[in-house]
Structure formats: C-alpha cells, structure tokens
Amino acid sequence: MWKKRFKFTTIVNDIPLNYKFYLIYIVGVLLPIMVLNLVFLDRITDLIKSREQQNLEISLERARRDIRDFIEGGVSVGYTLSTDKNLYEMLDRTYADSIEFYNMFDEQLRDRLNSYMPVNNQLERISIYTDNRTIVSGGNYQVMNDKVWASDWYRQAKNADTQVFVTAYRTSENKNLASSTPTLSVIEWMNSYNNLNKYEKVLRIDLDLSEIYDIIVREKDYLSLYLINEQNKIVMSADSGYQRITEEPYPVFDQLGDDQREDVHVVAVGTANYLKGWRIVGITQGERITKAILDIRLYAAGLATTLTLLTSGFIYIMLRSYNYRVKRLSRHMQKVSNEKFELIAIDEGRDEIGGLIHNFNRMTSRIHSLINDVYKLEIRSKNLEMERVRAELNFLQSQMNPHFLFNTLNAILVVCTKNQYNDVTDIVKSLSKLLRRLLSWKEDLVSVQEEITFIEMYLKIEKFRFRDKFDYVFEIDEQSLNYKIPKLSMQPLVENSCKHGLQTIEGLGVIRVRTAVLDNRLQITVSDNGKGIQPDKLKELLFAIRNEDSSGSNIGIRNVYRRLELYYADQVRFEITSTPELGTVVTFGIPLRLLEVNHPPEGEV
Secondary structure, eight states: HOOOOHHHHHHHHSSSHHHHHHHHHIIIIIHHHHHHHHHHHHHHHHHHHHHHHHHHHHHHHHHHHHHHHHHHHHHHOOOOOOOHHHHHHHOOOOOOHHHHHHHHHHIIITTGGGGTTTTOOTEEEEEEOOOOSOOOTTTHHHHHHHOHHHHHHHHHHOOSSSEEEEEEEEEEOOOTOOOOOEEEEEEEESOOOGGGGOOOOEEEEEEEEHHHHHHHHHHHTTEEEEEOOOSSSSEEEEOOOOOBBBSOOOBBBOOOGGGGGGGEEEEEOOOSSGGGGGEEEEOOOHHHHHHHHHHHHHHHHHHHHHHHHHHHHHHHHHHHHHHHHHHHHHHHHHHHHHHOOOOOOOOOOHHHHHHHHHHHHHHHHHHHHHHHHHHHHHHHHHHHHHHHHHHHHHHHHHOOOHHHHHHOOOOOOHHHHHTTTHHHHHHHHHHHHHHHHHHOOOSSSEHHHHHHHHHHHHHHHHHHGGGGGEEEEEEEOOGGGGBBBEETTTTTHHHHHHIIIIOOOOOEEEEEEEEETTTEEEEEEEEOOOOOHHHHHHHHHHHHHHTTTTOOOOOOHHHHHHHHHEEEEEEEEEEEEEETTTEEEEEEEEEEEGOOOOOOTOOOO
16 A cells, blocks of 8 residues: 555656646636636526426416407406396397487487497407397497308307307408408397397407407517417417418418427417317517526626636746746756856746846856956956047047038027127028938929029029019919929929029019919929020020930929929920010919829818
C-alpha cells in the first residue's frame, strides 16, 4: 500500500506545474459547473413543462367557461321570452286587419324583444317565427313561409328532441349568391302554454360569433382552439379567422393520429341537453413550450459560458503570473551562467516567486558590480566624451537657415516702427509675409483666395517702388475664391505687367486682376494700361510660350502656360491680347469640373 501511494505521489510530482493548474481547473471548477448546469437545466425543463401544462389547462377552462356563459346568456333570454304569457297571447291572437296588428305592435311588441339587447351584448338578433298569417312580417316578428320551412335551422328544430337546442348553420341572404353567413343560434319552441298553441311559434336568438372568435383568439398564445358542434364540424377557430361572408361550409374536424393525442385537449362546453356533443378542442402550440425550453437553455448556456470565461480568465491570470516569472527567472539564470549579469526587470510581487526574483536580482547586482564597475565607468566616460565631441561637430556644421533672414527683417521692422516709418513698416511686413509664404508653400494647388493674398502683398511692395505712378484694382467674384489652381499661376502675369507694361509709360499705370465664374469655367484676367505689344512681337511671344524648345525672355509667362497645360491639358484656354500704347490683357479659363474646391473650416464664413 505504501509503495502504491509513493508511486502515485511520484507521478503527481512529475506532472509540470502548468498541467497541474489545468487539472485543478478542469476537475475542481469546470466539471462541477457543467454538472450543476446540466442538473439545473433538466430540472428547470421539467418545471417549464409542468407550468405550461397548467397554463394550457387554465386557458382551456377559461375559454370553455366564457363560451358556455356566452351561450347560457342566450338561453336565459330565450327562457324568459318563452314564459312570457302576454307575448304568447299577442302572437296567438287573430287580427282583423294589418291596422289592428300595427296598433298592437306599437303598444306592446315594438321594443319587447330589443329591450334584452343592451344588457346582453352577446346577442346579435332576436326573432320570433309564427304561422299566424294575420301578423305582418317585419323587424323581430316573421311569418313562416317556404323559405323558413326549407331553412337549415328550422329543419334542425323540427328534428330536435328537446324544446331548446343550440345549432350552427349558414344563411344566405340572396339566392343568387353562393356565399353565406355563419350563424350560431339558440332555438326554442314556444309551447309552454297549452291553451295558447293555436299557432306554431319558434324563438330564434342569434348569437354574435365575433365574440366567440375574440375568446378563441385571446387564447391563441397557449392553444389553437376549435369550437366543435355535435356534428363534429368546426364552428369557429383562430386559424380560419372570422369571416362574415364565405362560400365554404363548416369544415369537419379531422381527428389527429395517436402520435399527436398528447398535444390535443378536449373539453365539453356544458352539461345541458342543448349543449350535448358541443366541445372545445385545444391543440398545444408546440413552439411555445419549445421556445420556453430554448430560452432557458440559452440562459443556462449563457450562464455556463460566462462562468467558464470568468473562471478561465482568473485561472489564466494566476497561471500567467506564475509561469511568466518562473520562465524569466530561468532564462536569466542561464544568462548568468554565460557571464551575462542582467536584472529581471519585472514586477517581482510579494509571493515566494517574487522573493526568489528579488534575491536573484540582488545577487546578480553584487556580482556584476564586483566584476565590471571600473570597466563600465571607463566606458561611460568615453561615451560621454564622444557625445560632447559629436555635439560640437553638429554645432560647427549647422548653417544659417531662413529663420535668420526672418529675424533680421523683424529687427528692421522694430526699428521702422520705433521711428514711425509707416510706409517702410508696411513694406517690411509684406516682404516678410511674402518670403515666409514662399518658403512654407509646399502645396502644388492653392485656392484662388491664397493666390490673391500673395499677389496683394507683391503689389504693395511694387506700389512702394513706383509710388504715385502705379495703382492696382481687384475685381474678385466671391464664387471663385475657393477653387484651387496651381500656385503662382497669377503672380508671374502681374509681375510681367509691372516690369514690361508700366515702367516706360507716362501717367498713372493701373493693373487690374479679375476673377469670375462664367459658363462653367473659372476665368482669370490680368490687364494693364501699359505700352502694349506690337503685333509681330505678340505673335513671337505666343509662339515662344507654346514651343518647348524656345528659350530667352518671357520665362515667367511661359512657365504659367506650361503648368496650366500640364494640369489641364488642352482643356485650358490661354489668351493674350494687346493693343500698342493701350495695354495688354492676359486671360486663362479652366473648366470647373477639373478644379478642386477648398472647403473652408466649419464656422468660417
């Protein structure tokens, strides 16, 4: 026995700790959870079936009671009317003419039957049929004729062996129509008084089938109910729906096979003779119980899954805390054997493994310091010296950048402002903005608004140069400002006007910059009132800007044309018109469909 125990202990000791944790989790946690869930699910399933069975019985009994009370109400009214001696006397009386009957009708018969309707909302109509020919048919009182004698309800009343009986039949209001109306009636022969049986009298109380339909539909969540008469015909069901007019007769109830008997519940509507053979058949809604069981199974599965995930996560965290630190400790111990004294840089923890890691780090640190302290200090000193030399070289290699120029312009701006050189101050500001924009303008496409702003700064500087001999005008269409064009598409044209058009004229030189959106194109126009261009020179200019091999002057305007052609191919219209001594107009138009739109930020107008 001791040997066996020793052997088992040895086997356990040989199992790696990882697998021991897994076994503890599976046997001690996961397996009990699964067993408990299966037992719980089996028990809950039985309870659900029992509860649903009770609900079905309650539903069936509730429907039976309501339908029985519904019919009993009609029977009670019939009993009251069939024992009304005054009514017998008026119906058994022979009237001299119709006037005498109408007088009696107005005095006694008009509301005698309808007075029962308000307090018995299940009644649809109360009618009395008699073979007294001195009575005028109308309303609730009808004289028997061939149609009545041939009707289903009358023939059933003749064949009945009870004074009161309930029957379902169909009536047709129009002989030419194949459709008929389903009717449920309480029929009672009025022969309670032997001395008042001169004429045959039959009381027919029609019940409102929609009320019965509402009762059946009310229970459809539990049962599919069928109201069956003594002839085994379905009078009403939820599946067929309630139709006032239909061509179909009452269908015969099809008995289910033995394998479905346990899902069928049958109960008699009542024990009275007139309800003999009437019953309610309830067929279980199998999907209801199935859904309830499925719901509880899903709930149990969700609960088991949640618990399994939580416990698995907990076990994983615990196992990882152990396994990760042990593996790190093992790897670092191997490094020490290879003369690599590295500390274990993790959160040690306060458990036993944490104590081992802490002691290992202390031991490694002391060995490391005893062996390498002096060597490491020398290496560190040399590294610091190298860093210092590298920093000096970087400093010596640094060159003046554009910020030096901006700082210089700002210094000039401060001096001009201090000495109130207002004109110079504005020009320095514009020049600074112009240079800064040129250096930071990395986009290939810019909005028309940005290009106009850039041109305005340039023209301010030019106006400072030319003073009163120069002016400029902007005619800007607001719709054009957000369209994007290649940067510096307009500035070279303005620069050409300043340099070649205005410098040699007398009087005031004016440059006009105009943007517009016309005919689905963005039109840009730069014009001046300078000396203009001679026709032959203009022809050479147009040839030069369109010829790639051409060289010489007019580089700015040629670059504008080339860049527009590069972006928009032959879709761009580039035109130059000039009249000597009157000025020059340069225009280019770009289709709007080729242009990007610069959407301003939210809130910006």
